[in-house]
Amino acid sequence: MAKLAKFSDPAHVIAQSVRSGQTSASDVCQKYLAEIGKKDDQIGAFLEVTTELALAQAAAVDATVAAGGDPGPLAGVPVAIKDNMCIEGIPTTCASDILGKWQPPYTATAVERLISAGAVVVGKTNLDEFAMGSSTENSAFGPTHNPHDLTRVPGGSSGGSAAAVAAGLVPVGLGSDTGGSIRQPASLTGTVGMKPTYGRVSRYGLVAFASSLDQIGPLTNNVHDAALVYQAMAGSDPRDATSIPDSGDDVMASLTDGLAGLKFGVIKEFSDGEGFEPEVLASFRRTLDKLDALGVEIVEVSLPSVEHALSAYYLIAPAEASSNLARFDGVRYGLRVDPGADVETMNRATREAGFGAEVKRRIMLGTYALSAGYFDAYYAQAQRVRTLVINDLAKAYSQADVLCSPTSPTVAFKLGERMDDPLTMYMSDFCTIPSNLAGHPAISLRCGEDPQGLPIGFQVLAPALGEALMFRAAAGVEAAVGERIA
Amino acid sequence: MTITRDDVIHVARLARLELNEAEVEMFAHQLSDILDHADKIETADTSGVEPTAHPIALANVLREDVVRESLARDVVLAQAPAQEDNCFKVPRILE
Amino acid sequence: MVPSEKTIEFEPVIGLEVHAELKTESGMFCSCRNEFGGEPNTRTCPVCLGLPGSLPVINKQAVELAMRFGLAVGSEIGRAIFHRKNYFYPDMPKDFQISQYDEPICRGGTIEALDSQGETFTVQLERAHLEEDTGKSRHVGGGGGRIHGATYTLVDYNRSGVPLLEIVSKPDIRNPDQARSYVAELRAILEMLEISDVKMEEGSLRVDANVSLRPKGDSKLGTKVEVKNMNSLRSLQRALEYEIGRQKAVLASGDSIAQETRHWNEDEGRTHTLRSKEEAFDYRYFPEPDLVPIKPDQAWIAQVAETVPAQLPAARVRYFVEEYGVPAELAGSVIYTKDMADWVESEIAAGADARSSFNWASQEVLAFMNDSAIDFVDVNLPVGSFVELTELISVGTLSKKLARNVVADVLRAEKHGTGPQEIVTQQGLAQVSDTDEITSLIREVLDNNLDAVEKFRAGNDKILGFLVGQVMKASRGKANPNTANSLVKQLLDNSAAG
Numbered sequence A: 001m002a003k004l005a006k007f008s009d010p011a012h013v014i015a016q017s018v019r020s021g022q023t024s025a026s027d028v029c030q031k032y033l034a035e036i037g038k039k040d041d042q043i044g045a046f047l048e049v050t051t052e053l054a055l056a057q058a059a060a061v062d063a064t065v066a067a068g069g070d071p072g073p074l075a076g077v078p079v080a081i082k083d084n085m086c087i088e089g090i091p092t093t094c095a096s097d098i099l100g101k102w103q104p105p106y107t108a109t110a111v112e113r114l115i116s117a118g119a120v121v122v123g124k125t126n127l128d129e130f131a132m133g134s135s136t137e138n139s140a141f142g143p144t145h146n147p148h149d150l151t152r153v154p155g156g157s158s159g160g161s162a163a164a165v166a167a168g169l170v171p172v173g174l175g176s177d178t179g180g181s182i183r184q185p186a187s188l189t190g191t192v193g194m195k196p197t198y199g200r201v202s203r204y205g206l207v208a209f210a211s212s213l214d215q216i217g218p219l220t221n222n223v224h225d226a227a228l229v230y231q232a233m234a235g236s237d238p239r240d241a242t243s244i245p246d247s248g249d250d251v252m253a254s255l256t257d258g259l260a261g262l263k264f265g266v267i268k269e270f271s272d273g274e275g276f277e278p279e280v281l282a283s284f285r286r287t288l289d290k291l292d293a294l295g296v297e298i299v300e301v302s303l304p305s306v307e308h309a310l311s312a313y314y315l316i317a318p319a320e321a322s323s324n325l326a327r328f329d330g331v332r333y334g335l336r337v338d339p340g341a342d343v344e345t346m347n348r349a350t351r352e353a354g355f356g357a358e359v360k361r362r363i364m365l366g367t368y369a370l371s372a373g374y375f376d377a378y379y380a381q382a383q384r385v386r387t388l389v390i391n392d393l394a395k396a397y398s399q400a401d402v403l404c405s406p407t408s409p410t411v412a413f414k415l416g417e418r419m420d421d422p423l424t425m426y427m428s429d430f431c432t433i434p435s436n437l438a439g440h441p442a443i444s445l446r447c448g449e450d451p452q453g454l455p456i457g458f459q460v461l462a463p464a465l466g467e468a469l470m471f472r473a474a475a476g477v478e479a480a481v482g483e484r485i486a
Numbered sequence B: 001m002t003i004t005r006d007d008v009i010h011v012a013r014l015a016r017l018e019l020n021e022a023e024v025e026m027f028a029h030q031l032s033d034i035l036d037h038a039d040k041i042e043t044a045d046t047s048g049v050e051p052t053a054h055p056i057a058l059a060n061v062l063r064e065d066v067v068r069e070s071l072a073r074d075v076v077l078a079q080a081p082a083q084e085d086n087c088f089k090v091p092r093i094l095e
Numbered sequence C: 001m002v003p004s005e006k007t008i009e010f011e012p013v014i015g016l017e018v019h020a021e022l023k024t025e026s027g028m029f030c031s032c033r034n035e036f037g038g039e040p041n042t043r044t045c046p047v048c049l050g051l052p053g054s055l056p057v058i059n060k061q062a063v064e065l066a067m068r069f070g071l072a073v074g075s076e077i078g079r080a081i082f083h084r085k086n087y088f089y090p091d092m093p094k095d096f097q098i099s100q101y102d103e104p105i106c107r108g109g110t111i112e113a114l115d116s117q118g119e120t121f122t123v124q125l126e127r128a129h130l131e132e133d134t135g136k137s138r139h140v141g142g143g144g145g146r147i148h149g150a151t152y153t154l155v156d157y158n159r160s161g162v163p164l165l166e167i168v169s170k171p172d173i174r175n176p177d178q179a180r181s182y183v184a185e186l187r188a189i190l191e192m193l194e195i196s197d198v199k200m201e202e203g204s205l206r207v208d209a210n211v212s213l214r215p216k217g218d219s220k221l222g223t224k225v226e227v228k229n230m231n232s233l234r235s236l237q238r239a240l241e242y243e244i245g246r247q248k249a250v251l252a253s254g255d256s257i258a259q260e261t262r263h264w265n266e267d268e269g270r271t272h273t274l275r276s277k278e279e280a281f282d283y284r285y286f287p288e289p290d291l292v293p294i295k296p297d298q299a300w301i302a303q304v305a306e307t308v309p310a311q312l313p314a315a316r317v318r319y320f321v322e323e324y325g326v327p328a329e330l331a332g333s334v335i336y337t338k339d340m341a342d343w344v345e346s347e348i349a350a351g352a353d354a355r356s357s358f359n360w361a362s363q364e365v366l367a368f369m370n371d372s373a374i375d376f377v378d379v380n381l382p383v384g385s386f387v388e389l390t391e392l393i394s395v396g397t398l399s400k401k402l403a404r405n406v407v408a409d410v411l412r413a414e415k416h417g418t419g420p421q422e423i424v425t426q427q428g429l430a431q432v433s434d435t436d437e438i439t440s441l442i443r444e445v446l447d448n449n450l451d452a453v454e455k456f457r458a459g460n461d462k463i464l465g466f467l468v469g470q471v472m473k474a475s476r477g478k479a480n481p482n483t484a485n486s487l488v489k490q491l492l493d494n495s496a497a498g
């Protein structure tokens, strides 16, 4: 079993070292670019390595340090950006043929904020086309391989960023999470992946999949780094009307508060039964035992509405996607296939050639769900189910401070294994979807591995705007799990 | 919910997709399966439940009526698959 | 026996959808400048081009203009949300339009208008909602830039994202004249409230009509036909007259009306099928997830209400009719140009004769504005001009006819700020009422027209008018006609006696 998993230096250590002038950002950058050059052929995490941009940004960081300035909390930290976020002048593909050579004339707010915090963008990473998938196999440019076992998927849709972090190609990756697309690949690659409260991080410049569910978040090696990157990105943005006003929370300060006094709620529906691999459940329980040994109070909570959550998700997300992806019509940018008849024929030929099977499937599903006569039965009903999920979670949070579950019902599966079975593939998101429907924050961190050495993820959920609490609990779990082996 | 081939063809036209024979067949099956699953959502008791559009209830998020610079035309048109007279060129439109 | 078709009298039922481009500085959801025309594709940004990753943000001023309209016409202003209206069209960059659906910003409302007979009628509004405009298509290769027969199309997205207010009436309109008057009233309201430029020719005001017929007295609505592409009030009226005639003929022949969208062809003077109901769009409306609700509270509504004038145009016409006794039609012709109406009202308040003021405004000023295609603000009409004219008439310096000429001269004066008194002085136009001066003119005229004098003496009274006319002519119009008339008579009588 080919294994390329490796930890990079933690981002906060790199930043500290660059800020203090001990290390130059340019040296850090060169080192990681070399690592990418050496290993990425086998992993396929990157769609584009932005060498020039990275070296220029690193030089700018070094110049700031040399001038006695502070480049920011992510000084010189190499980051990989999922290729559904825009960077001015760098092609954004969404791992689709339909965008052609499209180059955005603007940069996503989240990326802009990382750069102004001193981060260095080393490349754009692979994903399931338009973030639709759970394996990063639905990419027009080929799959990404899991560094823990190259014959397996890294999860998805942010599989490129997750694999890049897991292989030590970068200390930080950015992902987007619509139904679990950060947390599930984090779980399958043994990294930390975090989805903020909906509206915490601006979506401006993130190519929309499902607008009411999408959130950008970090993939890192440890909880501390995730908090650091989150802190740098979070905050209201006048360009995103759904971004929420700043709270002034300091998540960094909460990291060291420890677990004392925190009550964990184990989500009953996600901790037994069908579809869960025994090794996943066993590892999850072992982690609970460790918490218990530390004196953490653990209770069981129930979210009865999760029975309908997957259905709600697979109605809302495709419905919004069908509308969001209408603009890829061959008129203004990207691919055009023109059989030489009329504009509708051109639109249809372009979309037929430019979209992959999963994207077409979801566009079809979403168009159907919104078409005349079905709106109320499908989209509106799914939105009411969101309310049920929120109500259930509110009840659970009256019994516990944070909730927990395995992140993914399974460890990384074999490439190709689920490609012809969309329903089974959709089950990958079973434990992650409720947080998207409710808009709540959640984080996945590695709690163990199966006998083959495949990572298993532990998910911590918190109420809306509860990032500080969530990071505190996750840091506590991370410490309880103990020393990690790459 | 059974999705017929005709349903698939109708929806494909709404969605501006030109599906081939094999895809029509495949989607008829897969969409039926997925919707069979999704249809269970009907059984969720949502009487008296308001839909949630956004988890955090914001209102009146507005911008001031201020003009900012537009994009340079050559930047905009550089991305166009076809152009003429500084406009985006498309095949004829059938009404 | 089946009643003969002739015995059934049909009544037209018309509802109108009016799209008005809002007079904001920037776009509905982006910061591009909102203006007409310009070099193609010079006013676009990621948002109004629908680039991947861009997001809309609502323009506050657009919301307030919509609220201002709603408050003026008595709409209920409440929670509003945006929906996506999904359909593919090359001039629509996202292939959906952000519009409002079941929660519009203005619900209900009433428009009171005057038809061409000066009769008041009311039209209830269904709603008025905000949405974004599309880009503009130019069809190349077909006849006269028409879509039909074109070989390809060129798209300019400058207009894409311009804020629109769509005002939807209930089917309360009963004939083309009312439709025209209703739109004229709406136009005047939108102009008066400074909501829109309301230029139908530039497309900043666009009208679509829903037309059906039903047997008079029935309350059930007939099958409706949507008629599009009317580019002026006149073409609206013509299109509706044509369409009503067409539907009457279809029903009279025993056929039924097909539900469809028809296109008005101005040159041919007829409507033709654009698309049938079967081809109708399935818009797949759903709430726009990128935007959050608008929830106007009392304080905000009250603040916007302060910008609403007390009287809407139709009410103002009625007020002028009652207050000054001018005919409704005359008042209407003036009031529908808001700046001019304000000016005229202030002149009357300062002492100008109301009836004359309305006449001058309606005839000389409006004609001049139309001829030179300028707005009232650019017209030379110094404050107090009508007051001056009124005085010049009352002291006998000017006849009413001369006064009209003076108005025309003031409007055309090279130097802005030139008023009536100055024109009178410059041109030596003062009316001659001095009897000595006129008497000597009359003597001249009588001497040169001995034939006529003979005829008068022979008992032909009618010849008097001819002689007075000659006197006026000799005075180049400056003689006071009343004075001239009585003096001519007096001199003839005297000479007859002598």
Ligand SMILES: [Mg+2]
Pocket (backbone or CB within 6 Å): C099, C131, C166
């Ligand atoms: Mg409309």
Ligand SMILES: [Zn+2]
Pocket (backbone or CB within 6 Å): C027, C030, C031, C032, C043, C044, C045, C046, C047, C048, C049, C161
């Ligand atoms: Zn714009």
